[in-house]
Amino acid sequence: MKTIIVIGNGMVGYKFCEKFIAKNNQSDFKIIVFGEEPRPAYDRVHLSEFFENQDAKALEMAPKSWYEDNGIELITHTRITDIHRTQKTITSVDEKVYSYDYLVLATGSSAFVPPIKGVEKKGVFVYRTIEDLEGMLAYASQLKKKNPNARAAVLGGGLLGLEAGKAVMDMGLEPHIVEFAPKLMPRQLDSRSSQVLQLKLESIGLNIHLSKATNQILGNDGYITGMEFGEDDVLNVEMLIISAGIRPRDELGRTCDLEMGVRGGIVVNNKMQTSDPNIYAIGEVALYNHMIYGLVAPGYDMADVAANQILGQTESLMSDEIDMSTKLKLIGVDVASFGEPFMPASKGHSIIFENKTQHLYKRINVSLDGKSLLGGILVGDATDYNMLHQIYLNGMAIPEDPAQLILPASEGGASFGDVTDLPDEAQVCSCESVTKGQICSTIENGEATDVTGVISCTKAGTGCGGCKPMVTDLTNATLKALGIEVKEGVCEHFDLSRQDLYKIIQVKGYTTFNEVIDNHGNGGHGCELCKPLVASLMASINADTANKEYAIQDSNDRFLANIQRNGTYSVVPRVPGGEITPDKLIALGKIAKKYDLYTKVTGGVRIDLFGATLQQLPLIWKELISHGFESGHAYGKSLRTVKTCVGSTWCRYGMDESVSFGIELENRYRGIRAPHKIKGGVSGCIRECAEARGKDFGLIAVEGGWNLYLGGNGGATPRHAELFAEQIDNETVIKYLDRYLMFYMRTAKPLQRTAAWQERLEGGLDYLKDVIIEDKLGIVDDLENEMQTLVNKFECEWTQAVNDPEMMKRFNHFVNSEEEDDNLVFVPMRDQKMPEPWK
Amino acid sequence: MEDILNKYTTTELDNVKVWFKAALVSDFPVDGGACVKYKDKQIAVFNFNRTQTWYACQNLCPHKLEMVLSRGMIGDQGGIPKVACPMHKKTFSLKTGENLNGNLEAIATYPVKIENNIVYIGFSE
Numbered sequence: 001m002k003t004i005i006v007i008g009n010g011m012v013g014y015k016f017c018e019k020f021i022a023k024n025n026q027s028d029f030k031i032i033v034f035g036e037e038p039r040p041a042y043d044r045v046h047l048s049e050f051f052e053n054q055d056a057k058a059l060e061m062a063p064k065s066w067y068e069d070n071g072i073e074l075i076t077h078t079r080i081t082d083i084h085r086t087q088k089t090i091t092s093v094d095e096k097v098y099s100y101d102y103l104v105l106a107t108g109s110s111a112f113v114p115p116i117k118g119v120e121k122k123g124v125f126v127y128r129t130i131e132d133l134e135g136m137l138a139y140a141s142q143l144k145k146k147n148p149n150a151r152a153a154v155l156g157g158g159l160l161g162l163e164a165g166k167a168v169m170d171m172g173l174e175p176h177i178v179e180f181a182p183k184l185m186p187r188q189l190d191s192r193s194s195q196v197l198q199l200k201l202e203s204i205g206l207n208i209h210l211s212k213a214t215n216q217i218l219g220n221d222g223y224i225t226g227m228e229f230g231e232d233d234v235l236n237v238e239m240l241i242i243s244a245g246i247r248p249r250d251e252l253g254r255t256c257d258l259e260m261g262v263r264g265g266i267v268v269n270n271k272m273q274t275s276d277p278n279i280y281a282i283g284e285v286a287l288y289n290h291m292i293y294g295l296v297a298p299g300y301d302m303a304d305v306a307a308n309q310i311l312g313q314t315e316s317l318m319s320d321e322i323d324m325s326t327k328l329k330l331i332g333v334d335v336a337s338f339g340e341p342f343m344p345a346s347k348g349h350s351i352i353f354e355n356k357t358q359h360l361y362k363r364i365n366v367s368l369d370g371k372s373l374l375g376g377i378l379v380g381d382a383t384d385y386n387m388l389h390q391i392y393l394n395g396m397a398i399p400e401d402p403a404q405l406i407l408p409a410s411e412g413g414a415s416f417g418d419v420t421d422l423p424d425e426a427q428v429c430s431c432e433s434v435t436k437g438q439i440c441s442t443i444e445n446g447e448a449t450d451v452t453g454v455i456s457c458t459k460a461g462t463g464c465g466g467c468k469p470m471v472t473d474l475t476n477a478t479l480k481a482l483g484i485e486v487k488e489g490v491c492e493h494f495d496l497s498r499q500d501l502y503k504i505i506q507v508k509g510y511t512t513f514n515e516v517i518d519n520h521g522n523g524g525h526g527c528e529l530c531k532p533l534v535a536s537l538m539a540s541i542n543a544d545t546a547n548k549e550y551a552i553q554d555s556n557d558r559f560l561a562n563i564q565r566n567g568t569y570s571v572v573p574r575v576p577g578g579e580i581t582p583d584k585l586i587a588l589g590k591i592a593k594k595y596d597l598y599t600k601v602t603g604g605v606r607i608d609l610f611g612a613t614l615q616q617l618p619l620i621w622k623e624l625i626s627h628g629f630e631s632g633h634a635y636g637k638s639l640r641t642v643k644t645c646v647g648s649t650w651c652r653y654g655m656d657e658s659v660s661f662g663i664e665l666e667n668r669y670r671g672i673r674a675p676h677k678i679k680g681g682v683s684g685c686i687r688e689c690a691e692a693r694g695k696d697f698g699l700i701a702v703e704g705g706w707n708l709y710l711g712g713n714g715g716a717t718p719r720h721a722e723l724f725a726e727q728i729d730n731e732t733v734i735k736y737l738d739r740y741l742m743f744y745m746r747t748a749k750p751l752q753r754t755a756a757w758q759e760r761l762e763g764g765l766d767y768l769k770d771v772i773i774e775d776k777l778g779i780v781d782d783l784e785n786e787m788q789t790l791v792n793k794f795e796c797e798w799t800q801a802v803n804d805p806e807m808m809k810r811f812n813h814f815v816n817s818e819e820e821d822d823n824l825v826f827v828p829m830r831d832q833k834m835p836e837p838w839k
Numbered sequence: 840m841e842d843i844l845n846k847y848t849t850t851e852l853d854n855v856k857v858w859f860k861a862a863l864v865s866d867f868p869v870d871g872g873a874c875v876k877y878k879d880k881q882i883a884v885f886n887f888n889r890t891q892t893w894y895a896c897q898n899l900c901p902h903k904l905e906m907v908l909s910r911g912m913i914g915d916q917g918g919i920p921k922v923a924c925p926m927h928k929k930t931f932s933l934k935t936g937e938n939l940n941g942n943l944e945a946i947a948t949y950p951v952k953i954e955n956n957i958v959y960i961g962f963s964e
Contacts, residue, residue: 063942492917513870514889525870525889527914528923528930551871555910555925558871563925567905813906815862815873815884823843823881823899823906838903 002029002101004310005090007080007252009035011044012283012299013106014061019300020307021070029310032098033067035076037129040064045296048163050133051170054838059130083256085276102278102310105253105266106303109246109284109294114155118217123224124240127154127164136241140171143238151176152239153227155214157184159328161243165206166331168241176207176237178227180244183210188326188337192354193361193379200333200359200380209235248285248292261287270317272306280306288318296463297430298322304433323393323430327378327385327466333359334382339375339392340365348374351403362406364388366398373398373405386470387419394426419473420481428470431463439471443478451475490750491529493521498533498675498750505534506541513552532557533750536637539673540745541786543793546636546673547800547807556635559810560798561617564610566824566835569617571597571609572634573624574670577644577662577682578605587627595620598832604641604679606632611833613820618811621798630796631671637751638673639680642666643691647684647701654684656701661730662690668734669741671794672787675748675757678741679713693720696754697737705729710740710768711758719755722765725773738787739772739780746783843904846880847897847947849936855950855961864956872922874898874909875960882949882960883909885933887920893951894933895960900924901944908946 004020006013017033020026035041042059050059057063067074075092082091089099111126113119123143125136143150150173154164157179168175177184183194184201198208212233217240218226226236253266259275261267265287272280272288282302284294293299301318308316325338343350343365353362362384364376373392378385384406391398391405398405422428424437442448442457451472455461461468488497494517496504501516510516513534517526526534532554538544546557556562561569573588588607592599595616597609612620621631634640644662648654662682669678681692682699692698698709698721705727712721725736748757761767770776801807813821825836861875861884872885881898898906903926911922913933920933931938936945950961 057943060942066942493914524918525887525913525915525920527916527921528912528928531912531914551868551912555912559910563907563910565903565905567907567910567926809866810868813874814876814881815866817876819876821881821906822879823904 003099004029004031004102004104005098005100006031006033006104006106007090008106008108008249008283008285009033009037009041009074009076010106010108010283011041011061011296012108012303013104014041015300016104016106016282016303016307017067017070017072018062019304020310021072023307023311025311030071030073032073032100033075034078034080034092035074036079037131038077039130040067040074040076042130044128047127047130047133048166048170050130051137051167054137056130080252083252083279085256085279088278100278102280104306104310105274105279105281105285106283107249107252107285109248109292111242112245112247113242114214114244116214116217118219118224119242121217121219121224122222123238124217124242127160127167127241127243133167136167136239137171139239140173144172147238149174150239151237152241153178153235153237154241154243155227156243156245157181157208157210158187158243158245159185159326159330162201162330164241164243165201168239169205169331173239174207175205176209176235177201178209178212178214178235180213181210184208185335188335188341189377189379190342190363192352193363193377196354196356196359196361196379197330197333197335199356201331203359204331206331246284246292246294248287250285253281253285261290265292268302270305270320271309271314272302272318273309280309282306289320289322291322293322293324295324295326297433300431300463301433325389325392325430327382327389334378334380334385336378336382336385336389337376338385338389339373341375341377343374351406353403353406364402364406366402370400370402371398373402376406378406386467390422390426390428390470394423396421396423419470420477428474429458429460429463429467432459432461434458434460436474439474440478443475444482448475449479449484490533491527493517493524493526493530495522496520498537499747501534502537502541502746505537511538511542511544512549526552529750536673536675540790543790545671545795545797545800547797547804550807550810554637559614559617560621560631560635560801561612562635564835565838566826567821568610568824568835569612569614570634571612571617571620571624572602572606572632573629574632574666575606575641576666576670577642577659579644579659579663584627584629587624587629591620591623591627594623596833598834602634604634605643606634606641608634611826611835613824614811614813615818615820618802618808622802625796625799625802631798633671636673637676638671639666639669639678642669642680642682643695644682645684645687645689647682651684653687654701655703656684656706658682658684658690658699658701661699661706661733664730665734665737668791669737671797672741672745672790674741674745676751676753678754694718695721697721697740699733702727706733708733708736711754713753713755715753717755719759721755722758724765724769735784736772739783740768742783742787743768743771743779843899844901844944847899849945849947850949850961850963852950852961854963856964857962858952858959859962861958861960864953864958867958870913872909872911872913874906875958877960877962881906881909883911883922884951884958884960885909885913885920885922887913892920893953893958894920895949895951896922896931896933896936897947899946900926900929901938901946902927902929 041061079093111128152168152173153176154161157177165175165177212229215228228234248265259267266281268281268286283299305318327336348367360380365374422436426436448454448457461471489495531552535552546553550558592609597611602608642662642665644658647658679695680697681690681695683690683692684701694712699706708725709721710724826833867873867886869888875882883898884895898909910925921930923930930940936948952959
């Protein structure tokens with residue numbers, strides 16, 4: 001038995017273990033891993049997510065038990081202080097000695113702190129570990145108590161610095177980015193793309209200061225109060241995060257006399273061996289080809305090479321050319337660069353597409369003969385990245401007019417580049433080094449039959465996740481090529497698509513989940529995917545409320561309320577069009593006060609009452625109903641609100657009565673259950689105060705009627721609704737909307753909103769007009785009748801529930817006790833209450 | 840915080856010392872779950888009516904430590920009976936307690952028996 005000691009339990013150190021134990025002939029080796037941090041390796045690339053959820057476990061590469069299960073001894077919270085090469089031993093900080101046969105140095109890097117006067121002041125942080133982040137959070141929350149408008153700066157406008165800027169925003173401080181260079185992300189972006197990025201970031205509230213050299217950190221009583229750039233040039237900040245680059249953690253190499261780079265880093269050859277053949281170095285501590293590579297993908301490749309070398313596979317070598325392409329989402333903005341992003345004019349031509357109003361920039365660099373792609377930069381929209389990157393990596397042919405590669409696909413023109421054109425050796429997942437050939441062969445050998453299978457066989461897509469769309473496309477294309485029908489089944493219990501199930505339930509008239517799964521499923525009990533789907537379909541077809549067969553409803557529908565962070569619920573009564581009488585407002589206020597509910601106006605112009613326990617829900621609703629309220633279906637995949645501006649009733653610019661029409665529409669479509677939530681908006685003039693174009697359906701009053709817009713939404717992928725019909729009257733609006741919504745309910749995929757559904761309709765908006773206005777499919781009468789039936793059958797499900805003692809049984813925390821959940825803890829916040837924060 | 844998790848440990852049928860009489864079969868939803876209070880514990884009990892089988896586990900989801908699992912949707916994955924937490928849809932095997940779609944700690948499970956239409960849960964103390 002030989003011993004491998006891995007010093008460093010970061011992403012690359014972990015990857016070495018993972019790769020090593022997956023190889024053949026590794027059973028003769030024992031691995032001991034030392035980590036300096038208190039917890040096992042975590043995903044540093046996604047560190048900023050910690051600010052969103054403070055869930056350190058979610059970032060873990062693998063839980064502690066994984067090391068145990070695989071026979072790896074993991075010793076965290078322990079720094080190694082010495083290497084004795086002649087004895088082949090190491091000493092830990094607690095003075096224990098361990099012998100090794102092979103040593104792998106994966107000590108990574110630390111944040112570089114420039115020698116600025118005053119940098120030791122309290123409130124100055126680096127951005128590197130979870131402990132750093134915890135320190136920042138604690139400090140920021142103290143700051144905000146003293147000054148809710150406190151400012152924090154990030155020193156460094158590179159990739160990590162901008163991530164840290166996002167963290168500052170998430171902490172609720174005013175964010176400032178200070179960069180020494182005259183542009184952001186100087187290593188990845190050219191000046192123009194950097195400007196586009198800057199405009200975008202400024203538009204979301206980041207303050208950016210370029211060409212600033214910090215002379216000193218100002219302070220008071222040992223705490224930072226500002227940064228001084230020059231005489232009279234001071235930025236007042238109460239917190240500073242330094243993100244000015246990294247320095248390899250190479251001190252162990254230095255003290256045991258390994259060959260070192262002039263500016264740090266432990267020199268390795270293409271076997272990842274240091275100057276001592278029994279000692280390997282991988283990741284950010286390794287100096288390979290005179291370079292430190294600060295990206296995960298080359299680090300993972302190094303881990304693989306080192307593992308192979310130790311196992312005697314001497315032909316496994318690190319390649320000479322390392323791909324430094326990156327794609328990431330910075331504060332919600334796509335940024336990507338690949339190949340040679342800045343190319344001298346002598347080597348080729350650049351094609352640049354820039355649209356500052358939309359914060360878009362695309363540049364590709366093409367060889368002088370116009371035949372190959374040398375590199376490029378994308379800001380604002382990186383959907384083309386995967387394909388461009390593949391074309392670049394594989395030296396694939398490019399179109400005669402290379403501009404087609406980045407210009408928006410023109411009407412009718414096929415977009416260039418299809419995954420199936422890639423050569424087999426094309427590396428699709430660069431984090432895990434998975435090629436197209438490997439992905440396709442898992443399907444061809446029958447190892448995998450769907451995307452989930454491919455991912456678990458190859459690990460493709462488990463790193464940064466950027467290649468997932470490509471893996472999905474490749475999987476589907478391969479299945480298709482093999483003549484295997486790409487499963488559109490909703491889950492393992494049904495091979496049928498949502499649309500198929502819709503038809504079956506409609507034709508057969510099923511009314512229970514058991515009928516559907518017994519007659520058309522693959523056996524079993526169903527699951528959290530198919531049960532709510534079948535419930536929703538039966539509701540769309542039969543106008544059932546969620547009270548029918550409540551155990552198959554999505555858990556929010558089951559309790560007719562939205563579950564909140566601590567397991568309590570929110571209560572949202574319907575306020576059609578946002579119009580509410582003073583009496584009803586008073587009633588809401590009294591009820592909220594009586595039950596001590598946190599109260600907030602929602603984005604959908606109504607009032608949300610938070611913190612109701614299960615037992616309180618029916619009591620609260622009884623009172624609301626007695627004041628004339630009804631369910632607002634805020635929990636349902638159904639109509640939420642129709643937002644309105646005040647319109648011609650009061651507004652001096654109003655062209656029509658937007659409130660009246662909004663109320664009519666909201667009352668018409670309330671309670672109707674659809675594949676996803678639906679929102680509407682009605683504006684009284686083109687000033688568009690109701691933001692109707694950001695809704696699934698939107699109306700804007702114009703001279704001579706309404707303009708109808710369809711398929712918009714906010715959310716993760718905001719999209720403006722498309723103009724569908726102009727200057728139509730109220731009656732026509734309702735006719736078109738009935739048809740549109742019903743057609744959507746019949747044909748969309750599960751949990752697909754109108755925007756995504758509309759975008760994927762073959763033939764697009766023109767086809768939709770053919771179906772809805774021209775009645776090309778001959779179905780508009782059916783659609784209208786089906787909708788009218790749903791409208792006629794509407795019943796408030798909360799009124800149903802509170803009037804039925806049997807239904808009321810659902811709303812108890814315990815089945816054998818009247819007590820409430822004793823695990824609930826609330827803390828005060830701004831004169832109201834909130835659930836205790838998650839640990 | 841760990842204390843609350845430590846309250847719950849899997850009880851094997853062989854180690855049952857107390858059969859706690861929880862409630863009537865009819866008090867539980869068909870193909871769904873409800874929560875039972877036993878001493879200072881909250882136990883989620885699920886009625887898989889399609890196969891006439893019952894399962895019990897801690898009500899505490901180990902992800903965010905909230906008492907919510909009994910309100911989750913039940914079903915199966917490849918034949919393994921499971922519950923999906925209503926918070927973030929983390930799924931757990933009701934046979935072994937294992938987290939089926941992630942790396943969370945396993946949840947504690949408890950034996951259930953039905954006699955004369957009464958649901959009993961087995962505890963070791």
